[in-house]
Amino acid sequence: MCGILAVLGCSDDSQAKRVRVLELSRRLRHRGPDWSGLYQHGGCYLSHQRLAIIDPASGDQPLFNEDQAIVVTVNGEIYNHEELRKRLPNHKFRTGSDCDVIAHLYEEYGENFVDMLDGMFSFVLLDTRDNSFIVARDAIGITPLYIGWGLDGSVWISSELKGLNDDCEHFECFPPGHLYSSKSGGLRRWYNPPWFCEAIPSTPYDPLVLRNAFEKAVIKRLMTDVPFGVLLSGGLDSSLVAAVTARHLAGTKAARQWGAQLHSFCVGLENSPDLKAAREVADYLGTVHHEFHFSVQDGIDAIEDVIYHIETYDVTTIRASTPMFLMARKIKALGVKMVISGEGSDEIFGGYLYFHKAPNKEELHRETCQKIKALHQYDCLRANKATSAWGLEARVPFLDKDFINVAMAIDPEWKMIKPGQGHIEKWVLRKAFDDEEHPYLPKHILYRQKEQFSDGVGYSWIDGLKAHAAQHVTDKMMQNAEHIYPHNTPATKEAYYYRMIFERFFPQNSARLSVPGGASIACSTATAVQWDAAWSNNLDPSGRAALGVHLSAYEQQTASANAGVVPPKIIGTLPQMMEVSASGVAIHS
Numbered sequence: 001m002c003g004i005l006a007v008l009g010c011s012d013d014s015q016a017k018r019v020r021v022l023e024l025s026r027r028l029r030h031r032g033p034d035w036s037g038l039y040q041h042g043g044c045y046l047s048h049q050r051l052a053i054i055d056p057a058s059g060d061q062p063l064f065n066e067d068q069a070i071v072v073t074v075n076g077e078i079y080n081h082e083e084l085r086k087r088l089p090n091h092k093f094r095t096g097s098d099c100d101v102i103a104h105l106y107e108e109y110g111e112n113f114v115d116m117l118d119g120m121f122s123f124v125l126l127d128t129r130d131n132s133f134i135v136a137r138d139a140i141g142i143t144p145l146y147i148g149w150g151l152d153g154s155v156w157i158s159s160e161l162k163g164l165n166d167d168c169e170h171f172e173c174f175p176p177g178h179l180y181s182s183k184s185g186g187l188r189r190w191y192n193p194p195w196f197c198e199a200i201p202s203t204p205y206d207p208l209v210l211r212n213a214f215e216k217a218v219i220k221r222l223m224t225d226v227p228f229g230v231l232l233s234g235g236l237d238s239s240l241v242a243a244v245t246a247r248h249l250a251g252t253k254a255a256r257q258w259g260a261q262l263h264s265f266c267v268g269l270e271n272s273p274d275l276k277a278a279r280e281v282a283d284y285l286g287t288v289h290h291e292f293h294f295s296v297q298d299g300i301d302a303i304e305d306v307i308y309h310i311e312t313y314d315v316t317t318i319r320a321s322t323p324m325f326l327m328a329r330k331i332k333a334l335g336v337k338m339v340i341s342g343e344g345s346d347e348i349f350g351g352y353l354y355f356h357k358a359p360n361k362e363e364l365h366r367e368t369c370q371k372i373k374a375l376h377q378y379d380c381l382r383a384n385k386a387t388s389a390w391g392l393e394a395r396v397p398f399l400d401k402d403f404i405n406v407a408m409a410i411d412p413e414w415k416m417i418k419p420g421q422g423h424i425e426k427w428v429l430r431k432a433f434d435d436e437e438h439p440y441l442p443k444h445i446l447y448r449q450k451e452q453f454s455d456g457v458g459y460s461w462i463d464g465l466k467a468h469a470a471q472h473v474t475d476k477m478m479q480n481a482e483h484i485y486p487h488n489t490p491a492t493k494e495a496y497y498y499r500m501i502f503e504r505f506f507p508q509n510s511a512r513l514s515v516p517g518g519a520s521i522a523c524s525t526a527t528a529v530q531w532d533a534a535w536s537n538n539l540d541p542s543g544r545a546a547l548g549v550h551l552s553a554y555e556q557q558t559a560s561a562n563a564g565v566v567p568p569k570i571i572g573t574l575p576q577m578m579e580v581s582a583s584g585v586a587i588h589s
Contacts (some may be wrong), residue, residue, distance in 0.1 A: 001031050001032070001075060001076075001144065001386075001387070001388040001391075001392075001393045002031055002032040002048060002049055002050050002051050002061070002075040002076075002159070002392075003025070003028030003029065003030075003031035003032045003048070003049035003075065003159045003160065003163070003176070004028075004046075004047070004048055004049075004073045004075045004122065004123070004124060004157065004158070004159050004573070005021065005022055005024055005025045005028060005045075005047045005048075005156075005157070005158045005159070005163045005164070006044075006045060006046045006047070006073060006124040006126075006133075006135075006156070006157040006460075006472050007043075007044070007154055007155075007156055007160075007522070008043075008044050008045075008124070008126070008133050008154060008155045008156075008157070008182070009044065009153060009154045009155055009182070010043035010044065010045070010150070010152060010154040011043060011153070011154070011428070011579035012043065012151040012152070013040070013042050013043045013186060015371070016031045017045075017443065018038070018040055020167075021038065021045045021047055022038060022047070022290060024158075024163050024164070024167065025038065025048075025049060025163065026049075027160070027162045027163055028049045028159055028160055028162070028163050029049050030049040030246070030309070030388065030389050030390065030391060031051060031075070031159060031160070031388045031391065032048070032049030032050040033049070033051065033391045033479055034048040034050045034051055034052040034391075035049075035052065035060050036048065036049055036050070037050070037060055037061050037062055037073075038062075039062045039071050039073075039126075041071070041126065041128050041131075042131070043154070044126055044131065044133070046062050046071055046072075046073040046124055046126060047073065047189070048060075048061040048062055048073045048074075048288060049363040051337065051388075051391050051393060052225075052226070052337075053077065053224055053225065053337060053338055053393055054077070054096065054097055054098045054223065054224070054225055055096035055097045055098075055225060056097055056225055056226065056481075057287075058094075058095045058096060058097070059095045059096065059097030059099070059100070061074060061097075061099070062072055063095065063097065063099060063100055063102070063103055063153050064094065064103060065091075065103040065104055065106075065107055066091070066092050068128075068293070069127065069128050069129050070103040070107060070125065070126070070127055070128070071103070071126045072099070072102045072103045072106075072124070072125045072126075073123065073124050074099040074102060074121060074122070074123040074141050075121065075122045075123070075145075075296075076099065076119055076120045076121030076122060076123070076138065076142075076143050077098055077119045077120055077121070077393075077395070078098040078099055078101060078102070078117055078118065078119040078121060078467065079098070079118050079119045079220040079221065079223055080117070080118040080119070080220075081099075081100070081101050081119075083091050084101045084103060084105065084116065085163065086118075088101065088104050088105070088108060091104040091107070091108070098119070098223070099121075099123070100121060102117075102125065105117075106125055106127070106134075110505070111134055111179065111181055111183075114136045114179055114190045115190055115191065117138075118140045118220070118393070118401065118402075118571065119138065119219070120142035120396075120399075121136070121137070121138045121143060122135075122136070122137045122138065122143040122144070122145040122159065122174070123135070123136055124157050132181075132182045132183050133155075133179050133182045134179060134180065134182070135147070135157050135174065135179065135180040136178070136179045136180075136190065137174050137175070137176050137177065137178060138177070138253075139174065139175070139176060139177045139193075139374060139401050140176055140372065140375055140380060140399045140404075141176030141376025141377075141380050142376075142380050142384065142396055142399055143159070143174075143384060144159055144160060144376070144380075144381060144384055144385060145157065145158075145159060145173075145174040146158050146159075146160070146161055146163075146164060146168075146171055146172065146173055146174055146376065146432045146514070146582070147171065147172060147173075147174045148164040148165075148169075148170065148172075148181065149168055149169055149170055149171070150167065150169060150498065151169050151471055152166055154551060155180075155182070155350035156171065157174070158562075160311060160385070161311045161506055161511060161514065162311070162505075162506075165506055165508055165510070165511055168216070168510070170510050171508075171510045171511075171514075172279070172510060172513070172514060173376070173377070173514050174319075175187065175189075176191070176373075176376045177189055177190060177191030177254065178190065178191075187208075193401070193404070193405055193408075194405065194409065195369060195404070195405070195408035196373075197371075197488075198365070198366050198369045198370075200361070200362055200365055201365070201408065201409045201410065201411060201412065202208065202375050202411050202414065203410055203411060204407040204410075204411060205411065205414040205428055207411050207428070207431050207432040207434075208432070209406060210406060210410070210428065210429070210432040210512035211432040212242065213400075213402060213403045213406040213407070214397065214398070214403055214432070215248065216238070216402070216403075217397035217398070217400035217402065217403040218241060218244040218245055218248065218340070218397045219244075219248050219252075220400070221340055221395045221397050222249065222254050222434075223253075223254075224249070224254050224338050225257070225422055226336075226337040227258050227263075227335055227336045227337060227338075228254065228258070228263075228336060228337070228338040228339060228340070229262065229263035229264055229265055229290075229331070229338075229339050229340075230242045230245055230262060230263070230264050230265070230287075230339060230340045230341070231264075231265055231266075231327075231339050231340070231341045231342070231394070232264040232265060232266050232278045232281060232282060232287070232289070233266060233274045233277070233278055233342075234273070234274050234275075234277025234278035234281050234448070235277065235342070235448060236345070236426060236429065236430065236445070236446065236448060237298060237342030237343075237345040237346070237351075237398065238278075238341065238342040239277075239281045239441050239445055240342070240429070240433055240440065240441070241340050241341065241342045241397060241400060241432075242262065242264055242281060242282075242285055242287065243264055243281075243285055243433070243440040243441050243510050244397075244440070245287065245340060246262045246285045246286070247285060247440070249262055250419070261286070261287070261288055262285070262287045263287060263288045263289075263290065263336065264278070264281075264282050264285075264287040264288070264289045264290065265289075265290045265292070265330075265331050265336075265339065266278035266279075266282075266289070266290070266291050266292065266327075267291075267292040267293075267294060267323045267324070267326060267330075268291075268292075268293065268294075268323070269293070269294065269296065269460060269461055270293055271297070272459075272517065273549060275291060275293075275328075277448065278291070279291065280442070280445065281441065281442075281445055282400060284441065284442055284445075287491075289326055289340070290331075290334065292327050292330050293327070293541055294323060294326050296460060296461060296464035296465075298326065299323065299326065299461060299464070299465075300464065300468050301467070302325060302326060303318070303498075304501055304503065304563060305389075306318060306322050306325050306386070307498060307501045307502050307505065308505050309325065309386065309388075309389040310381060310382060310385040310386060310389075310495075311379060311381075311385065311502075311505075311506065311511075311514075312377075312502070312503075312515050313488075313490075313495070313498045313499045313502040313503075313512075314377075314378065314515055314516065314517075315492070315494055315495050315498060315514055316378070316520075316523055317378055317379075317382050318498050319461070319462055319465060320379075320382055321382045321385070321386045321510050322461075323461070324382065324383070324386040324387065325386045325389055325390075328386055328387040328390045328391075328392045328576075329390045330387065331390075331392055331394045332390040335559030336392070337391070337392060337393060337419065338389065338392070338393040338394075338395065339392060339393070339394050339395070340356050340395045340396075340397065341383055341394045341395065341396055342371075342373075342396070342398060343375075343380065343382075343383045343394075343396045343398065343399065344379065344380075344396055344398035344399040345377065345398045345426065345429065346371075346433050347368060347371035347372045347375055348368060348372060348398060348404060348407045348408065349366070349368070349407065349415055349425075349426040349428060349429050350364050350412075350415045350416075350417070350425065351425045351426040352366050352425070352522055352523050353425065353449075353522050354521050354523070354524045354531065354532075354535075355367070355406050355415075355417055355425055355530055356417045356425070357528075357531040357532045358416065358528075358531060359531060360416075360504050361411070361412040361413045361415070361416055362412070363528075363531075364412050364415055364416060365412035365415075366527075367524070367525060367527065367528050368408070368412070368415070368524050370410070370527070371525065372404070372408075374525070375399070376514075377515075377516045378516075378523075380396070382397070383396065383438060397544065410428060414427075414428050415427075415428055424430070424447065424449070425449075425489075430446050430447055433446065434446060437527045446574040450520065456553035465494055466492075466493070468497075469492075469493040469494040469496070469498075469513075470493050471496050472493075472497055473493040473496045473500075477496060478490075478493060478496060485499055485503075485512075487512055487513065488512065488517035498585030502515075512514070513561075519536070521535040521538065
């Protein structure tokens with residue numbers, strides 16, 4: 001991932017303004033530590049912080065067309081860039097960068113080329129011939145992007161809030177799948193897939209079609225000129241990513257450059273569910289496995305850094321971002337610059353445990369559509385910013401445009417959870433890779449119950465966060481919460497604690513409005529909370545809040561305690577399943 005910052009139509013073209021843009025761009029340097037670039041044309045500034053993944057030697061940005069009249073700053077990867085180059089035979093490319101095609105596509109097709117791009121991207125393109133510009137963001141919002149407006153009428157674009165929050169009168173999230181054109185002065189949606197209108201599809205389920213679509217999505221993401229690996233939690237999604245990658249790595253350019261044995265990475269508290277399952281999958285696939293341990297205290301100590309980097313106060317996002325943030329630092333320290341991850345599957349296939357209570361296929365399908373549309377505010381934001389904090393790029397094959405089209409065209413009756421028929425959550429995905437002759441994974445891994453990342457790293461992680469927040473947020477503070485924070489009022493001490501930290505870093509009203517809110521159970525939308533009357537009294541984003549579904553649900557823990565089962569040890573008033581070690585995060589490779 002890279003970091004982009006653009007100031008467009010500014011009334012100030014002074015050296016002082018250039019220095020200010022450079023200063024703000026440096027706030028994004030963690031995203032791209034390999035090189036910095038700034039282009040100025042009158043009152044337009046395009047800056048770039050580069051993480052070099054493709055063509056590290058010559059792909060520095062901003063990028064230009066042949067006569068340098070068109071200038072582009074891009075964050076992302078264009079997986080079909082070689083195919084697109086072939087469609088531009090009369091153009092001369094300056095670099096081997098995958099993003100080099102964008103300026104030339106604009107020259108050839110005008111503003112209507114964005115849907116030709118297959119990848120994850122955010123970019124700003126300036127046409128110096130008439131000082132017009134366009135801004136675009138990828139279909140699902142895998143790459144983060146914000147838009148702001150200055151009092152002088154200028155338009156600001158940044159990969160992160162911190163690049164523009166101090167200098168804009170108003171700013172907001174740039175919507176995924178949209179394009180902003182200065183010529184029309186507004187946004188329009190360029191991404192219009194069949195599923196977007198939420199009509200109920202009727203295509204029969206074909207496991208081989210689904211399997212082939214996912215394998216293609218993974219293979220195209222093996223495009224890299226730097227060392228890479230896979231994030232492996234031991235759950236279904238990351239295990240499938242690892243299995244398909246391991247199966248197809250041999251013979252690729254990446255394998256010729258960096259070796260055919262795949263590296264895998266996992267993080268968790270000592271003896272957590274994820275560590276055990278990931279180790280087993282790694283042994284089965286023969287990966288070079290790196291296991292990172294963290295303590296509850298390590299995570300708590302990192303919370304402020306995490307909130308600064310991921311730019312949210314959403315509880316479940318912060319819970320899951322913290323172990324990922326810690327893991328990303330260790331991965332980067334090993335010299336790895338890109339990882340492939342499993343985000344998006346639960347939204348597409350109804351994998352969260354609350355989907356057990358979906359009343360019918362129509363509501364299940366509409367919920368999956370809403371979840372995909374909101375990914376840029378939750379899991380995409382987490383996966384991108386938690387890794388980019390350390391200059392590490394995360395790629396997500398489940399969010400491949402073609403794969404989503406295939407998966408969302410399936411009659412949602414097949415996605416319904418039917419325990420009596422052996423159809424657990426994400427059964428259609430599990431069945432697609434249940435190959436008796438050439439198995440991708442061991443059966444018990446292929447059919448392992450869903451664990452949310454913040455749960456799977458160790459249940460005492462969330463319990464420890466709650467205990468820590470209770471030490472810093474009093475009952476009196478909670479009584480006045482609606483007056484202190486009238487928008488998205490924190491309902492728990494944990495949420496209040498995160499909100500205090502967020503507001504210290506991002507005090508503007510636009511910043512607090514950029515974070516979603518509303519009732520949720522185990523990561524559901526507010527609509528799905530109505531699926532079970534009991535949930536309204538137990539609103540928590542953990543999968544364990546899905547009472548009667550999760551094998552370690554909160555109600556079962558309470559029952560165990562009442563039956564005399566010894567609870568986790570309390571060390572320094574923080575519930576932990578292990579001692580807090582002074583040495584911090586332990587690594588076993």
